Amino acid sequence: MSEFFHQYFDFTIMGDHFSEVLEGFFKNLLLFAVVVLLALMWGLILALIRQLPGKKFAPLRFLTIAYIDVLRAIPILIILLLISGGIPYLNFIPKDIRIPHWFGQPDPFWYSVLGLTMVYGAYMAEVYRAGIEAVPGGQFEAARSLGMSYGKAMRHVVVPQAVTKIPAPMLNEMISLLKDTTLASVVALGEAVLVSREILAETFNSSAVILAGVMFLVITLPAARLVDVLIKRNQAKVTRGAHIEVG
Amino acid sequence: MTLADPMIKLEGIHKRFGALEVLKGVDLDVGRGEVVCILGPSGSGKSTFLRCVNLLEPPEQGNIYIEGNDICKGPGSGTGEQSWKLDFVRQRVGIVFQQFNLFPHKTALQNVTLAQEKVLGRSGQEARAKATQLLERVGLGDKLDQYPERLSGGQQQRVAIARALAMDPHVMLFDEVTSALDPELVKEVLDTMRELAEEGMTMIVVTHEIGFAREVADRVIFMDQGVIVEEGPPAEVLESPKEERTKQFLGLVLDR
Numbered sequence: 001m002s003e004f005f006h007q008y009f010d011f012t013i014m015g016d017h018f019s020e021v022l023e024g025f026f027k028n029l030l031l032f033a034v035v036v037l038l039a040l041m042w043g044l045i046l047a048l049i050r051q052l053p054g055k056k057f058a059p060l061r062f063l064t065i066a067y068i069d070v071l072r073a074i075p076i077l078i079i080l081l082l083i084s085g086g087i088p089y090l091n092f093i094p095k096d097i098r099i100p101h102w103f104g105q106p107d108p109f110w111y112s113v114l115g116l117t118m119v120y121g122a123y124m125a126e127v128y129r130a131g132i133e134a135v136p137g138g139q140f141e142a143a144r145s146l147g148m149s150y151g152k153a154m155r156h157v158v159v160p161q162a163v164t165k166i167p168a169p170m171l172n173e174m175i176s177l178l179k180d181t182t183l184a185s186v187v188a189l190g191e192a193v194l195v196s197r198e199i200l201a202e203t204f205n206s207s208a209v210i211l212a213g214v215m216f217l218v219i220t221l222p223a224a225r226l227v228d229v230l231i232k233r234n235q236a237k238v239t240r241g242a243h244i245e246v247g
Numbered sequence: 248m249t250l251a252d253p254m255i256k257l258e259g260i261h262k263r264f265g266a267l268e269v270l271k272g273v274d275l276d277v278g279r280g281e282v283v284c285i286l287g288p289s290g291s292g293k294s295t296f297l298r299c300v301n302l303l304e305p306p307e308q309g310n311i312y313i314e315g316n317d318i319c320k321g322p323g324s325g326t327g328e329q330s331w332k333l334d335f336v337r338q339r340v341g342i343v344f345q346q347f348n349l350f351p352h353k354t355a356l357q358n359v360t361l362a363q364e365k366v367l368g369r370s371g372q373e374a375r376a377k378a379t380q381l382l383e384r385v386g387l388g389d390k391l392d393q394y395p396e397r398l399s400g401g402q403q404q405r406v407a408i409a410r411a412l413a414m415d416p417h418v419m420l421f422d423e424v425t426s427a428l429d430p431e432l433v434k435e436v437l438d439t440m441r442e443l444a445e446e447g448m449t450m451i452v453v454t455h456e457i458g459f460a461r462e463v464a465d466r467v468i469f470m471d472q473g474v475i476v477e478e479g480p481p482a483e484v485l486e487s488p489k490e491e492r493t494k495q496f497l498g499l500v501l502d503r
Contacts, residue, residue: 141303142348142407146362146414147337156365160352 010207017199017208024195025215028181030105031112031191035181036174038117043124048154050125051132064125071122076183079119084111084187112184120177127169131162168230175220175227192216254279254314254449255418260299261308262292269295270306271473277418280447284460284481287470288496293453296470297420300451301340302331313339314417338366341411342420345427347403349395355382355406356391359413367414374413381409385439401432405439412443419443421452457500461485469493 049057049064071079087098088107100110135158143153185194192212199208253276262270269292277283287293298304300311302318311318311331318332349358359378363369369377382388385405395403404424411419421440425433437459444450444463454460460467460481467484469477469492477490488494 136346136348138344138346138348139350142344142350143362145301145303145337145340145342146410147334147366148362152365156361157350161350164352 006205008206008210010205013199013203013205013207014211017196018211020195020199021192021208021211022215024190024192025212027109027189027191028178028184028216031109031116031181031184031189032174032178034113035116035120035177038113039120039124039177040170042117042121044128044159046121046125047128047132048159050129051154053150068122068125071119072126076115076119076180077186080112080115080183080187083115084108087111106189108184108187108189111187112181112189116177116180116183120173120180123173123176124170127166127173128162130169131166132158134165135161165234168227168234171223171227171230175223178220179216252279252315253277253312254281255300255451256310256312257300258310258312259308260296260306260311262295262299262304262306269473270299272309273470273473273475275468275475277449277451280449281465282444282448282450282452282463283466283468284464285451285453285468285470286455286457286460286496287476290472291470292473293470294422297342297422297451297453300418300420301342302333302336303342305329305331311336338414339417340420341414341416341418342422343404343407343411343424345423347395347400347407347427349403349406349410351395354392354394355387355398358395358406359410362410363413377413378409381412382406385409386435399432400428401435404428404432404436408436408439408443418449418451421450421454423453423455425454425456455500457485457497469496471496 046064046068049060050068052061084107087093090098099107101107102110139157139161140153143157144150148156182191182193184191185197188194192215193209196208196212200206255275255277257273257275260270260273261268273292273296275283275296285293285297295304299306299309302311313336316332316335318336320330320332322329349355350361353361356375356378359381360371360374363374363377364371379388379391382391385408387402387405387409390398390402390406395406398406407424424440425436428436433456437456440450440452440459441463452460452464462481464481466478467481468475469484469488469490471492477484477488477493484493485497488497
């Protein structure tokens with residue numbers, strides 16, 4: 001039993017490597033922050049294109065649906081490998097773009113930003129879509145009959161209501177994203193998992209990996225609780241609204 | 248019935264939903280300042296017809312003229328591909344719905360200012376002044392900053408009327424606006440509509456309120472199965488209907 005504890009919970013090893021792992025974890029957080037901002041925007045754009053009405057937009061709709069479905073259907077690791085193992089060798093792309101070192105971040109960071117944004121944009125587009133479809137059709141009709149264009153009706157009436165219906169599922173996506181930032185280890189970004197794996201290889205001891213896991217827990221566990229609170233609150237709102245409508 | 252200079256003229260309106268032909272060629276002229284009430288059993292096509300007037304349901308066939316302007320852009324009636332001058336219609340025709348459809352994320356005042364600012368380009372100040380004046384007129388001057396969920400159904404419907412009026416429509420459509428209301432709230436909405444009629448607004452009203460039709464309408468139309476069965480002054484259609492179907496319907500409604 002003590003062997004087990006020594007293998008996984010050696011506090012000396014944890015203490016010795018704490019700052020290294022934490023530094024790695026900050027890279028996870030930074031990657032997460034950048035991707036969340038981009039994916040929230042990209043997802044909304046995808047969702048809005050997917051909702052465009054009329055025959056004219058049918059090809060664009062089809063492409064968007066194909067994009068969303070395909071990117072959700074293949075492992076993120078493959079996407080990351082295709083980006084980091086391919087883009088650097090496309091010589092027709094200017095070097096500053098194919099091997100980016102913007103804002104002091106190394107190229108693996110930006111490959112991860114691209115890959116995760118592409119995939120999480122697709123996930124989040126589906127969440128936005130659920131929100132948009134949950135807005136009653138009468139809202140859109142009312143906006144249109146007041147003379148608003150399709151775009152204005154979406155922007156001022158439908159989307160503001162849609163986003164109030166989705167904080168819980170969106171937060172779930174964010175929790176998944178934070179965990180999936182560890183996939184950046186395969187493109188050699190020195191984040192928490194890569195760092196702790198190197199320590200594992202040096203010491204044959206798993207405690208640094210446990211440490212990395214705990215750092216994620218500290219953020220994701222309260223966030224998961226928050227999702228529950230949001231769901232409960234939303235349910236209360238829905239029942240209250242129904243009550244008013246009935247009588 | 249044809250008028251010399253109709254505000255709205257609809258000719259041969261056809262509309263189908265899949266295999267179901269809801270409107271089978273409906274004609275209607277509405278004069279300036281006229282109040283037309285449309286009655287009929289559910290499924291008669293009266294709401295669909297009303298929604299054709301402002302193109303929420305674009306008809307497949309038929310012509311629509313608003314103040315003499317043909318609002319079909321082409322390629323013409325019956326092609327199923329004609330396009331319509333949506334903006335022209337929506338700037339002139341206001342509509343109030345059965346389910347109110349107020350914007351729940353906006354206060355009463357913001358419900359009335361939103362389209363003024365975003366569509367008509369009025370300044371915030373101008374839109375607020377207009378909205379305040381209209382909400383006072385429908386008796387809600389003390390509810391400006393309330394959200395719809397805090398208002399009764401009757402109050403919500405009056406906000407919806409103010410919201411439509413804020414766009415300075417030339418014609419107002421009312422689609423069973425009291426059907427979703429508790430009985431004691433119906434009167435306040437009908438009173439608002441009555442005042443509007445007295446001020447000379449052109450109105451097309453789909454309703455089950457026979458009393459309102461008798462008092463306020465200049466003309467009553469009875470629709471059934473996608474056609475106009477009978478029309479005329481309320482005294483005629485409601486007191487001594489000629490058609491069997493009208494008699495039947497009125498018998499059922501008035502016997503309650």
